[in-house]
Amino acid sequence: MISKTLWGNIIKDFQKRRYRNIIQRDVHYPLDIPLDRAVVLSGPRRSGKTYLMYMGIKELLARKEDKNSILYVNFEDSRLVGAVSQDLNTLLEVFFEIYPGRNEKTWLFLDEIQVIPDWERFVRTLVDMENVNVFVTGSSSKLMSKEIATSMRGRSLTYNVYPFSFAEVLKAGKLEYEEYLSLAQMGEIIQKLEDYVRYGGFPETVLYREEWDRILSEIIDVTIFRDIVERYDVKNIKMLKLFLNAIFNSKEFSIHKFYNFLKSQGYKVSKNTLYTYFGYFEDSFIVFPLKSFSYSYKKIESSISKIYLVDNGLLSLQGIRDYGRLIENIVFIELKRRSKGDLFYYKSTYGREIDFIIKEGKKVSELIQVCYMLDDFVTKEREIKALLQGSEELQCDNLLIITWDYEAVEIVSGKNVRYVSLCKWLLDY
Numbered sequence: 001m002i003s004k005t006l007w008g009n010i011i012k013d014f015q016k017r018r019y020r021n022i023i024q025r026d027v028h029y030p031l032d033i034p035l036d037r038a039v040v041l042s043g044p045r046r047s048g049k050t051y052l053m054y055m056g057i058k059e060l061l062a063r064k065e066d067k068n069s070i071l072y073v074n075f076e077d078s079r080l081v082g083a084v085s086q087d088l089n090t091l092l093e094v095f096f097e098i099y100p101g102r103n104e105k106t107w108l109f110l111d112e113i114q115v116i117p118d119w120e121r122f123v124r125t126l127v128d129m130e131n132v133n134v135f136v137t138g139s140s141s142k143l144m145s146k147e148i149a150t151s152m153r154g155r156s157l158t159y160n161v162y163p164f165s166f167a168e169v170l171k172a173g174k175l176e177y178e179e180y181l182s183l184a185q186m187g188e189i190i191q192k193l194e195d196y197v198r199y200g201g202f203p204e205t206v207l208y209r210e211e212w213d214r215i216l217s218e219i220i221d222v223t224i225f226r227d228i229v230e231r232y233d234v235k236n237i238k239m240l241k242l243f244l245n246a247i248f249n250s251k252e253f254s255i256h257k258f259y260n261f262l263k264s265q266g267y268k269v270s271k272n273t274l275y276t277y278f279g280y281f282e283d284s285f286i287v288f289p290l291k292s293f294s295y296s297y298k299k300i301e302s303s304i305s306k307i308y309l310v311d312n313g314l315l316s317l318q319g320i321r322d323y324g325r326l327i328e329n330i331v332f333i334e335l336k337r338r339s340k341g342d343l344f345y346y347k348s349t350y351g352r353e354i355d356f357i358i359k360e361g362k363k364v365s366e367l368i369q370v371c372y373m374l375d376d377f378v379t380k381e382r383e384i385k386a387l388l389q390g391s392e393e394l395q396c397d398n399l400l401i402i403t404w405d406y407e408a409v410e411i412v413s414g415k416n417v418r419y420v421s422l423c424k425w426l427l428d429y
Helices: 004-016 049-062 085-098 119-128 145-151 166-172 183-199 203-207 209-232 237-248 255-264 271-283 297-302 312-317 323-338 377-394 422-426
Strands: 038-042 070-074 106-111 132-137 156-160 287-290 305-309 342-347 353-360 363-370 399-403 408-412 415-421
Touching: 004 070, 004 085, 038 049, 038 119, 049 070, 049 106, 049 132, 085 119, 119 132, 166 183, 166 203, 166 422, 183 209, 183 312, 183 323, 183 422, 203 209, 209 237, 209 271, 209 312, 237 271, 255 271, 271 287, 287 323, 287 342, 305 312, 305 323, 312 323, 323 342, 323 353, 323 363, 323 422, 353 377, 363 377, 377 399, 377 415, 399 422, 415 422
Parallel strands: 038 132, 038 156, 070 106, 106 132, 363 399, 399 415
Antiparallel strands: 287 305, 342 353, 353 363, 408 415
C-alpha cells in the first residue's frame, strides 16, 4: 500500500516540474473531452507518449488553467513499486484534499497506469465523473498499449503515436522548409532527410545521433524481454529472436514458408507458435504486415504479407542499406501516420505490383509507387505500366510516384501521373 504521505510527495513533485524544451509534435488530441471517454496515447516504446502528455499539460498552463487542477503521475516511478488498485483511490483522495479550492474542471494524466492491477475499473470510474478529463498511456510488460482501448470496453479515444515524422525532425533541428531556400538551407534539409532515411525518427536517436544503434538495440531488447518474454512467459527465446531477425530481413514474409524452412533445418516449433509470436511483434508496434488488395476478403487474408518496420533505424540496425527499401518503409509509416484510409499493396492481373493503394470506404482513392531513382527508361516504364494497369482495374485515376528528387506531371495514355520528391511529399508541401 502507498501511504498518503508518499502520494502527497508525488503530487507536490509534479507541481514543481517545469516544461521547457518540449518539441511540438504533430499529434493533436483533445484536452477537453465532451464524451465520457479517456484519451489513450498508444504506440511503441520510446516514441514520445510521455512527452505528448507534457505537451498537453504545457498547453493547459499556457491557456491559464489552474495548475492545481492538473495531475500527472508516472506509475513506473520506483516509489510506486507494489502499488495496488486501492492505492489509486487514495491518490485521488489525497489530490482532492491538497487542492480543495481548485477549479471545477480536472485533468488527470496517468502514464503507464496499467502496471497497477485492475486499473481499468478506476479509469472507467473517473470518466464517469463530471468535469474530469482522463489521459492514459501504456506500453509496459503488463499490458500492450494497443490493448488499453480493449480493456476500457469502448470508453476510450485512441491516438497512435509513432516516432518523429520528417516534419518533426526538422522542428527538432529548428529548421523550416519554405518555397524559397538558399543552397545552404536546402543542403541542410537534404542532409536531415538522408539521416532520417538511414537512422529513423525515434526521438532519442534524432537528438543523440551518435548513439543511435545503442538506443535502438535497447528499445528492441526491452520490447522483447519485458513486453513479450516476461508477459507471455516465452520459453524459447532463441527461436523468438531468430524469428524476429528473419522478419526484419524480409520484404515479404510467409509464416508457412518459414515454418517449412525451420522444419528442414531440424528446428522443433509449431506453426501456431510462429503465428502467436508474429502477433506479439505486431501488438508491440515493431512490425506491420501489409496485405494485398482484393475485393474478396478471403483473398486478402490469404495473401502473402509485405513487411514494414515502425522505424527505419531498425532496418539500418540489420545492415540494410537498400535505399529503395528504406524509402518505401518511410512512405509506409507516413501513410500509417496520416491514416487516410485502409492501406494495401496490389498485384495486377498480369502480376505488376503497386506499392500502396489507399481505400476509403468502398472506393480506391489513390495508387502510389515508390522508386528511389527513375534514371533509366526500363525502370520508369515498369512503374508507369503498373500504375496504369492498376488504374484500369481499380477505377482510380489518382496516380502518384514518389522519388528521391524527380518532380513532374506527365500525361500517359490519357492519365495524369504525378512525380513528387520524397522531401516534399513527407512535408505535404
